[in-house]
Amino acid sequence: MKKFLARLLALAALVAAPAAHAITLNGEIRNIDGDNDGFADDLLIQRISFDVTAGTSLFFDSLVWEATGVDLNGDGELTGFDNYMMLLTAGGSYLTANDDSGATYGDGSVHPYDSTIGYTFGTAGTYVITLGQLAYSTSEAMQGYQANRNYYDYNGNNLDHGDWRLTISVNSGSISNLSYSNSNSVPDTATVGAMLGAAILGLAAFKRRR
Numbered sequence: 001m002k003k004f005l006a007r008l009l010a011l012a013a014l015v016a017a018p019a020a021h022a023i024t025l026n027g028e029i030r031n032i033d034g035d036n037d038g039f040a041d042d043l044l045i046q047r048i049s050f051d052v053t054a055g056t057s058l059f060f061d062s063l064v065w066e067a068t069g070v071d072l073n074g075d076g077e078l079t080g081f082d083n084y085m086m087l088l089t090a091g092g093s094y095l096t097a098n099d100d101s102g103a104t105y106g107d108g109s110v111h112p113y114d115s116t117i118g119y120t121f122g123t124a125g126t127y128v129i130t131l132g133q134l135a136y137s138t139s140e141a142m143q144g145y146q147a148n149r150n151y152y153d154y155n156g157n158n159l160d161h162g163d164w165r166l167t168i169s170v171n172s173g174s175i176s177n178l179s180y181s182n183s184n185s186v187p188d189t190a191t192v193g194a195m196l197g198a199a200i201l202g203l204a205a206f207k208r209r210r
Ligand SMILES: [Ca+2]
Pocket: 032, 033, 034, 035, 036, 037, 038, 039, 040, 041, 042, 148
């Protein structure tokens, strides 16, 4: 009877657990004047902050390398760079980082240069995931740029920026207060949620019309 009860409780927990879901963000890196010396000669490192509850398990999956000539993220451009991701606490303590990954293909990636990070957060709090061109230090991740470094596309395309897409799969726990500012795609971090919502609604409406 005890065994049966335990099994029933386990089943109830399984049913009550929220289904895994994913959040998709898009942006670009490009040269900016990060050190304010009057020259846009510093390379942006995208910073995305978020809160998690204790025990939250996330999988960060990037898509940046459109090596097959197919516009994988549907932004009308073919770009690519060898990206690198780093996970830190809001205070700047390094947690983990990844350059290349064999687990990157679930989001449509075609090249292992697209990094991934899987991480389970033991402590609730605010954390930061960063995405930039290989490679950068913890202090560069915190300031959000690499000084005196120019962007270059992977195959010499005459582009001044690199597009990226980041899919965050929430395998357990919860993520909130996702916020990032991207100098070209997102004007105001406070409106990111609203814009994402509007974009999703817009896409749904577009799909319905077709
Ligand atoms: Ca500068």
